[in-house]
Amino acid sequence: MTRTVLKLRPRDYWRIGEHESWFSDMAANGLHLKKMGIHFAKFAKAEPKKMRYRIDVSINKKMSQDQIQLYAENGWHYVTSFNNFHVFSSPEELDAPELHTDPAEQSYTLQDFDRKLVKNAVTVAVSTIILVGLLLSTWFLFKTPILLLVKWDIVQQTILAIFCVYLAYNSIQASSSIRVLRQNLLEGKPINHRAPWKKYYKIRNLIAFGFIALVGLSAAIPFAQLYKMETNNLPETNNALPIVRLADIEDDSNLIQDKSSYSHDNIDWENSYSYYWSPLAPIQYDTYEQGLISDKQWHDKSGDYTPSIQTQVYQLSIPSLSDKLIEDLTKKYHHFNHEPLIEKTHPDLDQLIVQEEVDMKQIFASKGNRVMYVQYYGYAEIDAIVDNVVEKISVKIED
Structure with a gap:
């Protein structure tokens, strides 16, 4: 039984001379070409033999039997085709005439x-x-x-x-x-x-x-x-997640979760947290929380006081990306608001940028390879939010 061997073929099919030389060298090592594929060539293992190979190019992927017969009469036997390239072989000792004796004619x-x-x-x-x-x-x-x-x-x-x-x-x-x-x-x-x-x-x-x-x-x-991605309902009581919770900053015992009327797959999307993974940030959290204090009103008397908070946490695999990530986060979220971004210094943070309006606060913070973004709607003081960011940005996260 003839043993076949696959070899990764030269990538550039148009390099005709190199392919012909490769086939001849393989035959000299006992590997005789049988078939050509997109990526591999199939060889039959046999006795080493000095062989000449020639590639003829045509516009058609199949060569006519008349042309194959004509070449065979001149000592060249058809081996295989790949795309528009047709391979012929002849033993070296036969000294068969070239398929094309006139280079100018071959060019046509x-x-x-x-x-x-x-x-x-x-x-x-x-x-x-x-x-x-x-x-x-x-x-x-x-x-x-x-x-x-x-x-x-x-x-x-x-x-x-x-x-x-x-x-x-x-x-x-x-x-x-x-x-x-x-x-x-x-x-x-x-x-x-x-x-x-x-x-x-x-x-x-x-x-x-x-x-x-x-x-x-x-x-x-x-x-x-x-x-790795997963989304869960946010527990009503505090938990070990590295996020700022409404209960941490509202300081009101009447605060409860404001359950959303919209849920999907048993997930309350206004009170949920999602975990994500990527090579550059193997740990990511994106959380939403909507609260309700029924005995308190918004200042404009529009209804019950319903503060909300969103937290994004990124633990980066390359710490030097932290500053650029904060820069991108500020570009993405700043244009929704009118007040300027203010960069502050904090002894426990590498970078801190805040934005404050009457009922909206945003915090962009980093420490080491951890970046945190918090967007809060409500009347809590911004210092209370920053203090919680400082505490939560250092919480150990299990992957």
């Missing part, structure tokens, strides 16, 4: 294929430009790149865009290489059938493996995020 066999590659390159390049343009508009429209990275909202699309740029580069390079090959043939320069392939083979496959790993990682991370 590449004419239709050249046009096809140009068309493909233009299509891929235009599509890539549109994709990259849409991606860049997302980056610059929201103006919060670090926040997008931390939440991993746009990383996968960025990796996909990089991969598309790589494919576009390959398409353009293929078209350019065939155009150069045609020009060389027209000038009477034949293909170098023993072109060196080893160094380029290793470099290109290393790049290909890198992109495969990158794309695979980008595809796996969203599944990891979904697996």
